[in-house]
Amino acid sequence: xxxxxxxxxxxxxxxxxxxxxxxxxxxxxxxxxxxxxxxxxxxxxxxxxxxxxxxxxxxxxxxxxxxxxxxxxxxxxxxxxxxxxxxxxxxxxxxxxxxxxxxxxxxxxxxxxxxxxxxxxxxxxxxxxxxxxxxxxxxxxxxxxxxxxxxxxxxxxxxxxxxxxxxxxxxxxxxxxxxxxxxxxxxxxxxxx
Numbered sequence: 001x002x003x004x005x006x007x008x009x010x011x012x013x014x015x016x017x018x019x020x021x022x023x024x025x026x027x028x029x030x031x032x033x034x035x036x037x038x039x040x041x042x043x044x045x046x047x048x049x050x051x052x053x054x055x056x057x058x059x060x061x062x063x064x065x066x067x068x069x070x071x072x073x074x075x076x077x078x079x080x081x082x083x084x085x086x087x088x089x090x091x092x093x094x095x096x097x098x099x100x101x102x103x104x105x106x107x108x109x110x111x112x113x114x115x116x117x118x119x120x121x122x123x124x125x126x127x128x129x130x131x132x133x134x135x136x137x138x139x140x141x142x143x144x145x146x147x148x149x150x151x152x153x154x155x156x157x158x159x160x161x162x163x164x165x166x167x168x169x170x171x172x173x174x175x176x177x178x179x180x181x182x183x184x185x186x187x188x189x190x191x192x193x
Contacts, residue, residue, distance in 0.1 A: 001055040003103050008040050008048035008064060015052055016040075018059040019086075026086045041084060042066060043189040048083075051107065053100045061087040061096040063104055066193045067113060070184055073176040075169070079184070080108045081118035081193035101131040105164055114170040117141060117182065118193055119152045119159040133162040138179030143192035150191040151181070 004015070011019070020039075042048035046066040053061040067080040082104060087097040108116045119141050120128055129135065139161040144150030152159040161182070165171045186193050 004052045019062045022088045060091045061100045077114040080113045083193045109166040114167040122158045125160045136161040136163040142183045
């Protein structure tokens with residue numbers, strides 16, 4: 001069992017097909033909606049990086065790291081976020097997802113990002129904490145675009161913002177992220193990474 005990493009568009013087709021299959025297990029497409037099983041999912045402007053936990057050619061878990069620069073409290077940060085975190089249904093409960101999420105955290109750090117930020121459904125908070133992420137109290141990620149914002153505290157959402165601060169500048173600014181609205185604005189494709 002090993003972790004493979006690729007730019008999303010460079011992920012080998014046979015692996016990308018498996019990733020789409022397990023994403024469909026977790027988030028089924030609407031009836032009649034057709035999606036190419038080997039198509040990329042994310043906005044290329046976010047430099048999507050796929051990480052896959054593979055055992056003998058079978059993808060057990062997958063996620064994508066999206067990255068962009070953001071401005072918060074007057075400072076610029078290279079930020080990354082987790083997206084499309086998924087584990088094959090029959091492989092759940094064995095620590096595969098946790099292993100991959102922890103590896104993604106270290107990959108963000110080693111790739112020189114200042115911080116990692118993303119939202120998760122409230123029931124998943126403990127899972128992400130067990131992989132080294134921390135809840136960011138009172139923080140709301142604002143996705144979408146400045147003209148069509150998509151905040152994580154909108155009605156019907158029950159999201160928690162998770163984070164880790166990698167660079168000295170980000171660690172020094174950590175308190176400014178608490179109880180704040182963080183304008184990520186990843187665009188219309190990845191409204192809220």
